[in-house]
């Protein structure tokens with residue numbers, strides 16, 4: 593998909609200072625895109641601050657060694673926010689911005705969004721969207737090329753990590769030729785894949801490994817193995833000492849079973865909220881089922897925040913999947 597960068601380039605050209613933000617519970621695509629975009633803008637003499645609604649999750653802190661990401665209300669106050677332009681990356685959903693939603697809503701200057709998600713709200717912004725892109729990070733690389741900016745080793749590392757994580761280390765169906773062409777450019781510019789892999793996947797806690805054991809032991813198979821699901825309870829968290837971010841990537845283990853088409857992970861959060869992740873490895877579109885429950889995402893990967901108990905979430909969503917997958 594050819595992206596029209598011109599409206600965003602015009603905002604960049606006419607603005608001197610930029611506020612960058614992304615979704616809460618940020619991932620490497622979110623933070624990597626923010627950091628790379630910040631470096632690009634600074635290389636053009638712009639003033640840039642990155643302010644998120646919550647802190648960068650601990651397991652991806654390696655991506656921001658200089659602690660450039662600030663947290664609203666902790667590192668920077670609302671009244672200190674004065675910028676010409678605001679750019680939101682890797683989300684277009686009010687509900688994912690957390691405390692930054694108000695900042696975006698009241699922002700008086702130019703607003704822009706760079707995102708690859710299908711489902712979107714109207715943020716009152718100039719939107720650059722490519723829902724065929726595997727990661728926002730690859731879109732930022734394209735912007736760098738459009739701006740003829742130098743891709744420094746820092747930018748390369750941030751964007752490599754962004755693309756690597758949003759593609760599950762290049763194994764999701766969203767991966768295409770353009771992915772590897774971008775990665776080749778990033779490696780040429782100084783990204784070090786083994787170092788990034790180790791920082792991402794080989795620095796976890798023992799608690800996370802124990803939690804993974806529980807997630808695997810809870811797996812149940814449905815529709816003769818086409819629908820695989822599992823869950824994590826608050827008790828699993830407290831007994832292993834792991835936390836919610838330690839569930840990341842666990843769902844993909846369910847697809848290691850032959851014949852599995854759709855995988856679902858239910859995570860019991862506090863206050864009767866259940867977080868649901870869905871992954872499809874066929875043409876079956878999990879975002880349609882997610883949408884039935886107010887969730888969103890892509891055909892191959894979607895999520896739901898279900899207002900209800902774990903057992904109720906399992907019953908409702910697995911029932912809906914059984915019907916949809918028949």
Ligand SMILES: [Mn+2]
Pocket residue numbers: 621622682708726727728758
């Ligand atoms: Mn992303």
